[in-house]
Amino acid sequence: MSVILVFLLVIAGFAGWWLSHQRLMTKPWLEQGAAGDFVPFDRSGLPTAKIGLGVFLAVVGCLFALFTSAYFMRMALSDWQPLPMPRLLWLNTGMLVLSSVALQCASVAARKRQMDTVRLGLAAAGLTAIAFLVGQLMAWRDLTADGYFLASNPANSFFYLITGMHGLHIVGGLVGLGRTTAGAWNGARPERLRLSVELCAMYWHFLLFVWLAIFALLAGWAATFIDICRQLLT
């Protein structure tokens, strides 16, 4: 459970930082204001939707941290047999990176109000994300063709479970991306569009990060890395 505890420590760090800006040491019982004279206070200047997405991403991060924790705990048992990583995953990783880059371009373009670039970026991001999903399904098919079935070994089970869960989050993101893309073509208000594009980009970068982390986990590098750290510490 150490992975999830480290994750929660990071969240606690954020929460602590935020709380430290909430004047926790004030004595509210002494405060009273005359009419029209109210205490100004820090509220994030970020749009509410971005904060909402940020909180949601913390929940998603928590979910994958828990899967990782479970992965490490189950891995320690004797019947674990690592499965080979299909080479295709590298191509898929490339696709997801491209998708993220395309959305970043779209987001920059939206700030400059270059609508054509926004549309291009959104379409490219959507297509590469779909290519990623198709690639993941093909990787699954290759593995099953080679006899690595879901239930035959816990390493396989975790591989399908975690990649599947990540894929579902991409599918959910595609719904949002689809709505944004439709808006870009149907002439949504530029400010609104910019926010939507930025939200999509944020979500995509996060899922790319999650993918890189779980790729490292499933390929076994994460375990090696942790072993090295452990040796350095002891």
Added chain:
Amino acid sequence: MVDVTPADAVPPAEVAEMELYHPHSWWTKYVFSQDAKVIAIQYSGTATAIGLVALVLSWLMRLQLGFPGTFDFITPEAYYQFITMHGMIMVIYLLTALFLGGFGNYLIPLMVGARDMVFPYVNMLSYWIYLLAVLVLVSSFFAPGGPTGAGWTLYPPQAIMTGTPGGQEWGIILMLVSLILFIIGFTMGGLNYVVTVLQARTRGMTMMRLPLTVWGIFTATVMALLAFPALFVACVMMLLDRALGTSFFMPAVVEMGEQLQHNGGSPILFQHLFWFFGHPEVYIVALPAFGIVSDLISTHARKNIFGYRMMVWAIVGIGALSFVVWAHHMYVSGMHPYFGFFFATTTLIIAIPTAIKVYNWVLTLWRGDIHLTIPMLFAMAFIVTFVNGGLTGLFLGNVVVDVPLSDTMFVVAHFHMVMGVAPILVIFGAIYHWYPKVTGRMLNETLGRFHFWVTFLGAYLIFFPMHYIGLMGVPRRYAEMTDVTVMTESAHHLNSFISIMAFIVGFAQIVFLFNLIWSIRHGREAGGNPWRATTLEWQTPQTPPAHGNFGKELPIVYRWAYDYSVPGAKEDFIPQNMPGTFGPSREPA
């Protein structure tokens, strides 16, 4: 959305008509409503309805325990199904949904001075997914083989094996699917509660001026958002074990001479995941109760809350600590003694902020102008009950005491006191307190006092003897305990007594429900602020608050939520939105 500068982040006092969602038909106004107040009532109604099912299940259990062998229709299998569904419904579908979905939705926007939740559409979805989760849960009663009988903790391997009711039938699958849906729905609602508190507070409402109710619900929601994923992970993995034959949790099992396809899985892994959710869940239910009870006590004792800052810090501290105590539910799972030592230590440390809260409640009452209204009665009953349940928690938090008491009725008595009866008492108090705001009418006083005394005394008469039965060594989860040496004759009599009390207390709840319905029409007119309270929900122009909560202009907050009996003030309460300086030694902010 225009370029947002920090100045824009403070909402303008007047909100243009078009910014607020307006329902166009009866359906969008009362059924598929995006108004947090309607959603709150939908959540509360659904939670109460499913809670009644759980109440009936507890009666059936008590029939069996109190009068074993008398009722043929309660087979051991049926008994297991009753305990499982009773526990799951009460903890998740009733308490969590009612505190966060019900009170959270109703009170957060009103108390922070917002027109609605920040994402009303997502908020509506949250309720409908919750309803779907409840329906899936109910459907398991009608599925072949009936609902799961795995115990509310759903421990594998037994949860998905043939011997357990529903284990190889539909019961466990429907249970897991229902929980997964609940978590998805809750996450949608939870995002709203958190972001509304972060972003939609009205002008002047700093975090340190929030009523403690909002602090409690806010912190509990943050915890729930981080804890429910653990249950989600556990449910998904168990669903795969059950449906597709994986071995996340399932060890190699020989069942009726037949080797199952599972191999090498770890039931302990499930326990870790389950309790990583399960322990924070106790505080997810308790923190809103702590917050609400602080407001009830302060309002009905006409005195400011003692140690507001400490109360806030304690809420946050309890929330953080509750994530590092989960394995105290697993002392008997064969863990390393040093782990047991660690978790016993963290468990006992939690007692410190909790004790601070209890002292502060008592010190708020000290020399207050105590009005023994029904909300106040429930609030004081809560303090007593919570202390009682908390003290047995100190027993069970220590490994050496827990090991012999583990899986006895003592544990059942402990957690019913501390996270069953205590939060339910707060829920009742809160309903008596806020019902006038929701409906514009008071609940009937006589029926209310009857309800209080029967519930409070009855709950003690049920759960206090249960501690003794547990100390005698009577285990929990047994459908029948006849002809066993630990069950002496007196223990049998005690069990029958407990059962009779359970029926009486249950009957009082029916009276309460009748009161809720009857008073909508026939209750005394309440007016806008019957308790003369300071917080913003009592200052709305209409009662019940109209769509958009505060009329044309949002309130501005000039003070904290607890200005009661301020010397020099004309009345004994000063609403949060009243400007001006009162009292001798206070400087303007």
